[in-house]
Amino acid sequence: MKLRNVLLAALLVLVVAGTAVAAEPIRIGVYLPLTGRVAFGGQLELEGIQMAHKEVSEVLGRKVELFVVDNKTDKVEAANAVKRLIEHEKAVAVIGTYGSSLAMAGGEVAEAAKIPMMGTSCTNPLVTLGKEYVFRACFIDPFQGAAAATYAVNTLGMKKAAILIDVANDYCVGLANFFKQSYKKLGGEVVAELMYNSGDQDFTAQLTEIISKNPDLLFIPADFAEGAIIMKQARELGAEFQIMGGDAMDNPEIVNIGGEAVEGFIHTTFPYDPSMAEMSDIAKTFTENWKKAHPDKDPNVNAALGYDSYMLVVNAIERAGSAEPQAIRDALAATKAFPGVTGSKTINETHDAESPVGIVQIKEGKKQFIGMVEPVL
Secondary structure, eight states, X not given: OHHHHHHHHHHHHHHHHHHHHHTOOEEEEEEEOOSSTTHHHHHHHHHHHHHHHHHOOEETTEEEEEEEEEOTTOHHHXXXXXXXXXXXXXXXXXXXXXXXXXXXXXXXXHHHHTOOEEESSOOOGXXXXXXXXXXXXXXXXXXXXXXXXXXXXXXXXXXXXXXXXXXXXXXXXXXXXXXHHHHHHTTOEEEEEEEEOTTOOOOHHHHHHHHHTOOSEEEEOOOHHHHHHHHHHHHHTTOOSEEEEOGGGXXXXXXXXXXXXXXXXXXXXXXXXTXXXXXXXXXXXXXXXXXXXXTTSXXXXXXXXXXXXXHHHHHHHHHHTOOOHHHHHHHHHTOOSEEETTEEEEEOTTSOEEOOEEEEEEETTEEEEEEEEOOOO
16 A cells, blocks of 8 residues: 555656646747847847737747847847856747847857857848858848849939948948949949948048039948938038938937938838838738837837747747757748748748848838839849
8 A cells, every 4th residue: 555655656746747847938038239339229129029929928838938138239248148048048049139240249159059049130141151050030131232222223223322331330341342242233333432430420521521422322331320310410511412221220210310311311121111001911910019019119120020030939949849949940940931020931041031122211200111122133
């Protein structure tokens, strides 16, 4: 009788232990710039991730727990953030980050640890280059740069361009180079190429020289805050040329900072904006839910990419039938036609999401999504 009781007790312990293991939460890490120069982008992406997590908080019958670390807009902090998420928080996958330089630093750590990482809006091709475990939910800058050049030449008919580049920012340098290559290939002439450093506030000297070259177009692959300042100073100096930028300019605050100086500004972006005349059902639902949760703040593409990044990871876990990092990695690599807010996504052989490029223009003080562009490559 005693032996029987002992055996029953042991069996009960095993059952309880097995249930506990089965119910153990799936731990997903998030690293984003929540403080520092580009905190605006990181905060929007975090809000998108949190919205997605609220909608899908379980997978494979297990709760999903998010662990968020601020990478402070710093490369060393980004690497340390991913290290902490993997070693201390035991994350089986990592999401992040806004900022290609930060993603490169974090990606090296994730790759070495063989933990899958889903980049949110990091568009520099070096983020995923040669990586087995690093992916992204967005297009890459060679594609975006070609799209901007194609639109400038073929749609706007502008054949003389100047470029103003933040030489301390990998994203800016990369996108500027890809724009320049495509622009020249399409028959355009780059009449001026001038530099500045992150954090600069006075662009008078560079803009004066650019104005003297009389370009049709000024291309500024800057973030929205610096870009708005550049545009204000350009207009104050009497510049009348068209100004164009990249996806880092996609932020609702650009009009508040730049005022009338940003009127007419054009930038490339991912295929989502609340002003789109036509959008998918998932984009409509995202927009409606965002407005309910944030009635005083418009959604933007960074929030949408954060949302899509989380959903891509959870979808991969579901398709894999496992929360083991290798299984998640393999499922991410096999992603085909995933329905995201920012369009249907297929992960290609270089782990980048194949996605169209959108065009936004500031009209009457508001962002207007004016269409898609197919780049000439």
